[in-house]
Amino acid sequence: MSHRYPESAVFYRTLDRELPLIVRGQGVWLYDEHGKDYLDACGGAYVANLGHGVGTVAEAVAEQIKKVAYVNGTAFTNEPVEALASELRTLSPRELDFAYFLSSGSEAVEAALKLARQHHVEAGRPNKHKIIARTPGYHGNTLLALSASAREHYKKMYGPWLVPVHLIGAPYPYRCDPGDPAMTGEALERAILEEGPDTVAAFIAEPIGGSSTGGSVPPAGYWQRIREICDRHDVLLVCDEVLTGAGRTGTWAAVEHFGVTPDIMTMGKGLSGGYVPLSAVLTSERVIAPIARGSRAFKHAQTFSHTPAICAAGLAAVRHIKAHGLVERARAMGEVLHAKLATLVDHPAGWSVGDVRGKGLLAGVELVADRATKAPFPRSAMIAERLTAAAQAEGLVLWSNVGHADGTNGDLVMVAPPFIITESEIDELVARLGRALAAIA
Ligand SMILES: Cc1ncc(COP(=O)(O)O)c(C=O)c1O
Structure with a gap:
């Protein structure tokens, strides 16, 4: 049987080749x-x-599904979501004590950027709405995440639907001089000043480059400088660890190599080891506080957030990573x-x-x-x-x-x-x- 378009009934990602099954x-x-x-x-x-x-992860998911597969996250909490959030609290950079679970990296990025916006609005800074990101860089394919990405071949078609995001150069040691503003972090300060600090809500970046810069590691001092600049201008630092998180670079989060803590961190991909689609937004009490005092609800909800089956897989995967x-x-x-x-x-x-x-x-x-x-x-x-x-x-x-x-x-x-x-x-x-x-x- 052929596994290519149009012989198969699957609408494949690529329509020009036979795929091995x-x-x-x-x-x-x-x-x-x-x-x-x-x-x-x-x-x-x-x-x-x-x-x-890995049988233990499969068994944990099967057992949870038999107990209860789904509950609505607005009305109820459940055992796996509580346990997984507690596990992440022991592993993640300090102060990132709270976890919001979703299903894909793009969803986590969308939620992280919305959280940054809501934080500022509820803290009495409604002008802060702009996002700064980097090029090369990638944060996902849903429309806000794509707006913050520097992937022209994905963006071109959907340009009329994307929001403006200020892109600065990413550190790329193989092709950048050490004094380049992209390498020192100076590019971020310039971008914030150009946009107007009272309008910038968040800076999002991958701590160590993923596919976009082919695993490029920023120079020493880069992340400290970025943290200082964000603090000075009240811009939330969002580290996208969808690709690098859960141990990929030899620490739980890649940003740990640089000794800084972001305000918001996204995880995905390896968080469940691929056994189910699972992602997370981690953040601190400081970021949530204005919302807890104000409207008392994150203005973002999705059907499968916080659900038992996906969190059971994440819990089993994280425990497996720790145990081994x-x-x-x-x-x-x-x-x-x-x-x-x-x-x-x-x-x-x-x-x-x-x-x-x-x-x-x-x-x-x-x-x-x-x-x-x-x-x-x-x-x-x-x-x-x-x-x-x-x-x-x-x-x-x-x-x-x-x-x-x-x-x-x-x-x-x-x-x-x-x-x-x-x-x-x-x-x-x-x-x-x-x-x-x-x-x-
Ligand atoms: C750094 C980073 N952020 C976000 C995403 C989007 O994740 P997903 O494809 O699960 O939506 C990716 C995907 O490759 C990624 O590498």
């Missing part, structure tokens, strides 16, 4: 209907952090991964590998036409897409990103395997990636 997953491996194995080197989309086939020391493992195996990926530079087919970077089990491999000048390939060469397709043929699942070099050109692939990956599986990952590079050379 995956029937089973175990550990870092996926298996298709013909028995071919795929090393899931990006946990799907940075989601399967625990690995595939998976955050520490992401840190240790991250070092192995980065050392082995660095060998691609000297691989016979590695002439196009310009940079390998990241933190913990988050790595970006940037491909360039000329290593000396860092000139990107022309977009028409479709290097990232071709490499991802060649890797899939080799049984290796990567995530690609394009356009980061200058808005149009730029090719990179992301490697972010489940935290349980072993050293020999990392060897296999790098070997398959080398063969894929050779196939497109």
Whole structure:
């Protein structure tokens, strides 16, 4: 049976190719209907952090569904939501003591930005409504989250529906000078002053770059400067940890590497390890206080927020991460991964590998036409897409990103395997990636 449009009844994300049908997953491996194995080197989309086939999470969800699957979060609370919020309180940056649960990263970003706005309105600052975000950067595909994202190929079509968001440069050490305002944080101060501090509600950014800058790590001092600027102008700092949170970079939240605490933090993807769709907005008493004193309700509600079944999966996943020391493992195996990926530079087919970077089990491999000048390939060469397709043929699942070099050109692939990956599986990952590079050379 064909798994392509229009033979299948599925409206696929891509309408131009046949998709393999995956029937089973175990550990870092996926298996298709013909028995071919795929090393899931990006946990799907940075989601399967625990690995595939963890029985305890599946059993916890099944048990909860048998007890009670759904209650409306306005009228009732439930055991898993209480327990999950308490667990997160022990893990998250200090002061982020309260958790609001949703189903996707985009929903968490929408809710986080709305929360920032409502905080200011109820604190008597109704003029504060503007959002500042970064380019390159990505926060989701619903309309407010997309407005705050710098993905032209997603935004172009929906431009008339998007709200204006002031985009400043993201720190991108491979392509920015150390003194660049994007690298020092100065770009944020300039943007706030340009917009008028009494009109700016929030600054949203990924603590360590996700796909958009290929795992770029900001320079020392960047996040402290950002925190100071936000404090000075009463702008809420929203750290989007949808991709980096839940241990991916070797600490529970990536922002912990930099010793600052945001006002609001989003999580998603790995929070449930992919066993159900689950995301969260974490925030502090200080942010909630004006709302608790004022209208006494967050003006945002969704049918599946705080529901028992999704929170049971999150609770089981978070307890599994803790019990198996998976955050520490992401840190240790991250070092192995980065050392082995660095060998691609000297691989016979590695002439196009310009940079390998990241933190913990988050790595970006940037491909360039000329290593000396860092000139990107022309977009028409479709290097990232071709490499991802060649890797899939080799049984290796990567995530690609394009356009980061200058808005149009730029090719990179992301490697972010489940935290349980072993050293020999990392060897296999790098070997398959080398063969894929050779196939497109
Ligand atoms: C940093 C970041 N924020 C938000 C999102 C949106 O999450 P979702 O696709 O679950 O809506 C993503 C998705 O890739 C992301 O990487």
